Amino acid sequence: MSERSPRRRIWRVLAVSVGLVLLVVGGALLWARANVDESAAARAIIHLDADVDDWEWFPDRPMSAAPDPIRLDSTDSADDAMRALELDGKPLVELLSDTKTTAFLVAKGGELVHEAYFNGSSREAVQTSFSVAKSFDATMVGLAVEEGLLSLDDPVTEWVPELLESDERFADITIEHLISMTSGLAYSDNVLPWGDAARTYYAPDLRGVALSAEVEGPPGEEFLYNNYNPLILGMILERATGMSVTEFLESRLWHPMGAEYAGSWSLDSEESGFEKMESGINGRAVDFLKLGIVHANAGTIDGRQVVAATWVADATMRRAEPHDGYGYHWWTPDRSGFSAVGNHGQFIWVDPDAGVVVVRMGRSYGGMDLDDWFDVFEQVVVAVD
Numbered sequence: 001m002s003e004r005s006p007r008r009r010i011w012r013v014l015a016v017s018v019g020l021v022l023l024v025v026g027g028a029l030l031w032a033r034a035n036v037d038e039s040a041a042a043r044a045i046i047h048l049d050a051d052v053d054d055w056e057w058f059p060d061r062p063m064s065a066a067p068d069p070i071r072l073d074s075t076d077s078a079d080d081a082m083r084a085l086e087l088d089g090k091p092l093v094e095l096l097s098d099t100k101t102t103a104f105l106v107a108k109g110g111e112l113v114h115e116a117y118f119n120g121s122s123r124e125a126v127q128t129s130f131s132v133a134k135s136f137d138a139t140m141v142g143l144a145v146e147e148g149l150l151s152l153d154d155p156v157t158e159w160v161p162e163l164l165e166s167d168e169r170f171a172d173i174t175i176e177h178l179i180s181m182t183s184g185l186a187y188s189d190n191v192l193p194w195g196d197a198a199r200t201y202y203a204p205d206l207r208g209v210a211l212s213a214e215v216e217g218p219p220g221e222e223f224l225y226n227n228y229n230p231l232i233l234g235m236i237l238e239r240a241t242g243m244s245v246t247e248f249l250e251s252r253l254w255h256p257m258g259a260e261y262a263g264s265w266s267l268d269s270e271e272s273g274f275e276k277m278e279s280g281i282n283g284r285a286v287d288f289l290k291l292g293i294v295h296a297n298a299g300t301i302d303g304r305q306v307v308a309a310t311w312v313a314d315a316t317m318r319r320a321e322p323h324d325g326y327g328y329h330w331w332t333p334d335r336s337g338f339s340a341v342g343n344h345g346q347f348i349w350v351d352p353d354a355g356v357v358v359v360r361m362g363r364s365y366g367g368m369d370l371d372d373w374f375d376v377f378e379q380v381v382v383a384v385d
Contacts, residue, residue: 043204050279066258068258069259074112074115077111082116085379099364106356115286123286125284130346131278132341132347134230134278135329139294142312150175155170156232157171163232178229181226181323183224184222204268209231213231246264263281266281292357294312295312297355314327337351337354344364345373351378
């Protein structure tokens, strides 16, 4: 037998295997393109991992700039401190550029003292929130509570009774459980196109996804970061306020805090028209900064009381187990401040004692983890304090 015969058989097997893989992949892509408007899995296959440009293809609901905006023009008073600051032997400006940062803003005492943009970004560039949106969600809950529209103790089934059809245990879950991520709902944060993370991000009918949530255990006993919580919360806000979530945000928060620019909220689809409650607020960095200023200053900005001081204190309180390190959709680590945090490194860091707010937006975490960025923000606070 020729020595080349076994080799030929190996090559034939490899060729057939590669051909089958290409056939499967090609079939999956064809299916995904045909179903991209109807399936979360199809969208996940086409778009892969979420990225900061997704706001450009999701439909959205617009928000106008405030009729009487609060203009935050940089005084540049912290620029020298920022230029002099070194972290692990690297100048801050170099670290920010290398970590794919797009915007880095610092406010002290309600004034913008440092404003810098990197990697082709600018003040006018649209930044997307990812899960920083959850901190807006919680603030809207506080505003709705203040108006007497709902209570944190309300069972979610008071507003979304359809949930009882799948499991009577939903009656034990309250709005407070949703915003503290202690609802007891099941959630798997895997990267599979049909997993919970993809479904709650990509699905073209997020209300339907919210209603498909499953109870895994009793509420109030375990913290689990879970994107079903803000989706159910969005349905509650719609029904309690009688308007879209974007309209409520625009009228009760975006305008009162003096947004300088128009913004938008990404929707699941044109047909469904439901806000991506877990991630989809789009705006300029300077307007994200204002949410931080409001929370650094007991609910006020430029003399305006935007949200109750008691709500700000409750939302950002460090609580004991099971939700140690998480408030009402704000991360509350055992550090000098608290933070809104979004995928790929979107941050609003607030140190109320120092009166300092830091906003960092970026295309990725840049090889740093959450604690690394918190270290950066704490050193920035010290540098400008």
